Amino acid sequence: MNEIKEWIRVRFAPSPTGQLHIGGARTALFNWLFARHHRGKFILRIEDTDVERSSEHFVRSLIKDLRWLGLDWDEGPDVGGDYGPYFQSQRGDIYKYYALKLLKEGKAYFCYCTPEELEEEKRRMQREGKPPKYSGRCRNLTPRQRRMFESEGREPTIRFKVPEKGITSVKDLIRGEVCFENRLLGDFILLKSNGMPTFNFANVIDDSLMGINYVIRGDDHLSNTPRQILLYQALNFKVPKYAHLPMILGSDGTKLSKRHGATSISYYREKGYLPWALVNYLALLGWSTPDSQQLFEREELIQKFSLERVGKSSAIFDPKKLEWMNGEYIRRSKPERLVELLLPYLERAGLIGRRIDPSTREKITRVVELEQDRLKVLSEFVDLADFFFKRNFTYDSQAVTKILKRQYVPSLLGEMRKRIERMSSFDAESLEKMARSLSEELSLSTSKVFHPLRVALTGKMKGPGLFELAEVLGKEETLRRIDRTLKKLKTEYV
């Protein structure tokens, strides 16, 4: 009745040791969708406790990629919030406080083992066919032993005492109840010898203190979960609800990695994928609607998303389907919008200048209208449409041998040139009329007439509507290109 509604708070907690990749983006997306669906809060937290590998550069790159995808957060490093700081590297005192607390309560202890000793111990256990977990030999050191180790200059870690008996069960929203035997877990480290917290510890402290009540993350964290639950219990914190998402795999069925080619989000941005196409595709990796709907508007996806409909089995990332979806969104885009997105590609290819005048913009828009159906990825536009912008485009060699080198072509192009010159209005319709009547007069099939003109104007055998593209080129340029082709035929291909 008077139950206070608990607001849903979820987070995405990447470590800045690399670029945002497909898997991370999918995790971020599901958290974001869940938060937006329930009108809860989506929090970004940077887990930069690995001093060796973390870098500020990756923090910026992560933020940039998430923003680009349109996944906005309510609290985080750049936007602030009431539960900060949102960098783990700035929360050192908090972790120390709780580690000490556990120490005082006898739930944790100093461990003086060196990495080398631990490595050796692990190898031995594996040789003996035992589970490679920490033996717990520092669990019950006498004060004298402690002093001895310290006088040797050993920097201790703090380990958590895992109960030797009992079972810890994870009630997962996607997988149901999953049980783990505590005795197989082994005492794990809370604070490294350099004073930094480990993932399991910092994660639990921060999630608790930040009020995270749903933990949505990759399947690869499922086996960490019992350790974390044990920590929540030792600290008297409320255990959050868990949802472990199925993994995304590469085409060979192994964990998605660099080996599978492009995995970073920035790659897809640069290649010319639309952010929403990527989001829409990622949403379908592990989640579906009862009718297997494929395309979603933003609000529609938020409204329809639910954890109940997340599947259990891992999914293979299929670049082909992503490409199809991108083409789908490109076709649905307004040409004017596409022009904005395409300008940087044209500029980089040296096809247009840094600043363009209204008439150039108008021309580009018309070109986009003609090429839109063929575009799957923005970067392809350059190859598809460069001839519109290049006066001296090259002729496709196939096109030359198959089309241009035919006997009748020079006289045909000559005749066309004459007729085009005489035309009072130069538009697609009249051009087509002219070309069709010419084919009739000469008793040549339309393709025998159209193809040479296409190659003369574009250098290619395929492309958008011939007459439409000629109209965009304009009368003067069309004539010039015919002349250029004629000249080429005379000088080079005799």
Add this chain to the structure above:
RNA sequence: GCCCUCAUCGUCUAGUGGCUAGGACACCGCUCUUUCAAGGCGGUAACGGGGGUUCAAUUCCCCCUGAGGGCGCCA
């Protein structure tokens, strides 16, 4: 080695104790067309194996197999 998870077309998936097992990508035809796309129409293609339970299992249970993940002073 030990622990955990998963299993429907090539891929993403829907689905049910009885269905012609549905959709999407990819692929292959046909169609439209000057070409390439896009579009329209159609097609090939799946319940991993073995035991149960049941009148009936792709669906429920067990085993096997296969695949993935974890077993760090990485996250």
